[in-house]
Amino acid sequence: MKTLVVYASKKGFTQSIALQIAEGIKDGSKAVNIKREVASCNLGDYDACIIGGYVHAGKMAGALRSWCIKHTQTLLEKKLGFFICGLDEENYEKTIGDAFPAELVKHASEIVHAGARLVLKDYNPIVQAILKKITKSDQDLFLDRPEAVKKLIEAFSS
Ligand SMILES: Cc1cc2nc3c(=O)[nH]c(=O)nc-3n(C[C@H](O)[C@H](O)[C@H](O)COP(=O)(O)O)c2cc1C
Known part of the structure; x- marks a missing residue:
């Protein structure tokens, strides 16, 4: 199914997931950055x-x-899915519900949490200090959710 994957990414993790999804679905599917190529x-x-x-x-x-x-x-009028990249695996459905129009969230057939990557050196020292406090960790964090990516790819492959 020819699918447009529209993503927002600050540090590249969400972009990498969007590309994996579009490449996995194939059929002329494409991943586009909301800030650059979507227009x-x-x-x-x-x-x-x-x-x-x-x-x-x-x-x-x-x-x-x-x-x-x-x-x-x-x-x-189209098949629709949402994915989110973040460290919080528990409240992601609410975060998506708050972010998008309710009728679209209701229409979506797939809503998945697709993992997260937090590399501390990508941020300035002040942000790093805040992140360490929030995450209660001084390590980089990586949440891998290949099953979520696979679920999206399978659902949109025809
Ligand atoms: C300043 C900052 C705030 C964040 N706040 C949240 C948050 O509220 N909830 C969450 O689940 N993850 C949060 N994260 C984790 C990011 O969502 C995660 O690192 C994500 O993979 C970033 O994707 P990107 O590489 O595409 O920018 C935060 C990360 C940063 C740097």
């Missing part, structure tokens, strides 16, 4: 759409929400 894409050319993003301080990128609001009617 040059015609959603009408795709059978399905998967939207994914990182979480910072409990929130997903506002640009993803704005894009979804702009394209709500078209998205309601």
Whole structure:
């Protein structure tokens, strides 16, 4: 199923997941960054759409929400999925529910938590100190969820 994967990524982990998903589904599927390439894409050319993003301080990128609001009617006519990348594996459905229009969340056939990567040296010392306090760890953190990526790929492969 030709799928447009629209993602927001600060440090590259969500981008890597979006690329894996598009490459796994094949069939002309493509992953596009919400900040850069999405404007040059015609959603009408795709059978399905998967939207994914990182979480910072409990929130997903506002640009993803704005894009979804702009394209709500078209998205309601397509197979739809959401994925989220974040360290909190428990509250991710609520975070997605808060981030996107309720009718789209209800319409989505797949909503998955796709893992997280937190590399402390990617951030300045002040942010590093805050992150260490929040995570109660002074280590880089990596949550691998290959089964979630596989689930999305299988659901959107026709
Ligand atoms: C400043 C900051 C705040 C974060 N806040 C959250 C959060 O509230 N909930 C969560 O689950 N993960 C949180 N994370 C973890 C990121 O969502 C995670 O590192 C994600 O994989 C980043 O994706 P990216 O590499 O695409 O930017 C936070 C990370 C940073 C750096």
